[in-house]
Amino acid sequence: MLAAIPGMPATLALPAPPAPPTGQRQPKLLNRLVEALRSRHSSRRTEQAHLHEAGSDIRTIRELLGYTNVSTTMISTHVLNNGGHGVCSPVDALWPDSAICISRAGNERTEPAKADPPDQGKRFGRKEEREMPGWKGIVGRSFTPDEFDSYCHTLQWNAWRPSFTVLHNTAVPSLAQRPNGLTPQHIQNLEGFYRDTQGWKAGPHLFIDDKQIWVFTPLTVSGTHSPSWNKVALGAEMLGDYEKEAFDSGRGLQVRQNTVAALATLCAVLGIDSNLMHIHREDPLTTHACPGKNVRKLEVIQEVQDLMGERHAGEHLIQPNA
Ligand SMILES: [Zn+2]
Numbered sequence: 062m063l064a065a066i067p068g069m070p071a072t073l074a075l076p077a078p079p080a081p082p083t084g085q086r087q088p089k090l091l092n093r094l095v096e097a098l099r100s101r102h103s104s105r106r107t108e109q110a111h112l113h114e115a116g117s118d119i120r121t122i123r124e125l126l127g128y129t130n131v132s133t134t135m136i137s138t139h140v141l142n143n144g145g146h147g148v149c150s151p152v153d154a155l156w157p158d159s160a161i162c163i164s165r166a167g168n169e170r171t172e173p174a175k176a177d178p179p180d181q182g183k184r185f186g187r188k189e190e191r192e193m194p195g196w197k198g199i200v201g202r203s204f205t206p207d208e209f210d211s212y213c214h215t216l217q218w219n220a221w222r223p224s225f226t227v228l229h230n231t232a233v234p235s236l237a238q239r240p241n242g243l244t245p246q247h248i249q250n251l252e253g254f255y256r257d258t259q260g261w262k263a264g265p266h267l268f269i270d271d272k273q274i275w276v277f278t279p280l281t282v283s284g285t286h287s288p289s290w291n292k293v294a295l296g297a298e299m300l301g302d303y304e305k306e307a308f309d310s311g312r313g314l315q316v317r318q319n320t321v322a323a324l325a326t327l328c329a330v331l332g333i334d335s336n337l338m339h340i341h342r343e344d345p346l347t348t349h350a351c352p353g354k355n356v357r358k359l360e361v362i363q364e365v366q367d368l369m370g371e372r373h374a375g376e377h378l379i380q381p382n383a
Pocket residue numbers: 161162163228229230286341351352
């Protein structure tokens with residue numbers, strides 16, 4: 062035993078702990094029992110959570126099935142497309158209905174008059190609108206940036222000529238939700254959505270992902286993408302949620318580069334000043350953040366100008382031989 066130190070509490074001078082009591086095994090058994098009960102409780106909670114999630118999805122899907130036949134087909138296909146990942150999330154099943162900038166692009170028949178506020182009453186148009194002829198059709202082809210450049214050089218803007226471009230993002234789906242980008246089936250679903258569900262005459266002109274540039278609404282006619290600018294601008298939708306997803310690395314960077322390439326081509330072919338590019342959130346009739354805070358307009362414009370400069374310099378390289 063240690064000698065007591067003056068001024069220090071006597072408890073510092075305790076003897077070694079006593080030997081464990083003979084009932085030492087009892088706490089271990091209790092612990093194991095508690096452990097087992099806890100584990101069972103936990104797995105039951107997990108099951109309940111899964112059931113709840115599944116129920117939520119089913120409700121969502123049922124609600125969605127109340128739309129039109131085409132919409133039903135679209136969503137069924139959409140769910141099937143998520144095969145292998147279990148029930149897709151409600152957010153995913155809702156797309157493109159829940160895609161922010163798509164749902165608020167407005168019906169071009171209401172423009173430029175402001176009789177209909179842009180955020181109201183246009184998502185599921187009246188019957189006569191849904192069945193109204195006049196759908197402008199889609200091109201439905203995908204291009205690499207070089208192919209897109211060649212393609213645009215074959216076009217003629219006789220009936221309609223855009224003055225600038227407007228940049229959007231899909232938000233939903235995000236890049237994470239489309240690990241392989243947009244497929245032909247997605248594009249086909251989108252046509253059904255804009256034409257039959259929305260009852261619009263057109264959609265955006267481009268859907269750009271990390272692999273390709275999809276031409277949707279023909280570039281030579283006006284599209285439907287931003288309430289204020291449908292009549293005067295080309296609309297380009299970038300796949301991704303750029304409130305959250307990176308626009309300067311990974312797949313977001315690929316989308317960015319494809320977008321810059323497409324915009325450089327359109328500016329060159331149409332003689333558009335690249336400084337005139339708009340982003341959807343600048344539309345005074347729009348209240349949301351499309352194309353996301355990670356998309357900085359001036360940076361994109363600068364990159365478009367840089368690329369146009371590089372391409373132009375490339376053309377000049379051949380000239381000395383002429
Ligand atoms: Zn938008």
